[in-house]
Amino acid sequence: MKGSTLNTHLGNIYIDNEVIAQYAGSVAVECFGIVGMAGVSMKDGLVKLLKKESLTRGITVTLSQNKLVLDFHVIVAYGISIRTVADNLIENVKYKVEEFTGIEIAKINIYVDGVRVID
DSSP states (O other): OOEEEEEETTEEEEEEHHHHHHHHHHHHHTSTTEEEEEEEOTTTOOEEEOOGGGGGGGEEEEEETTEEEEEEEEEEETTSOHHHHHHHHHHHHHHHHHHHHOOOEEEEEEEEEEEEOOO
16 A cells, blocks of 8 residues: 655654545646546557546656655647646646645646547
């Protein structure tokens, strides 16, 4: 079981990486321009849009030197600046995940795996 530990004066708090990924994924899909999280099939190399129940498959959480590193594989909306979407995603996720976990985020990497037209 992988996770992050916070040491407090009252004891230790352990947060599983799956919990952090689930929260970060729910924050990410609320961001403007994000259609959803992407899942890449290793077998055939196809990228598919993940359903809300499997958001964590598009996110990797690692702890490095007591700071979080988050990797997002996303699908963005067609016609919207990828730079703007990425900046918005980084700002929202960084603020909300740091508030939620109490652990500083060192880096957020965004991999745009696809573009979709939204109706």
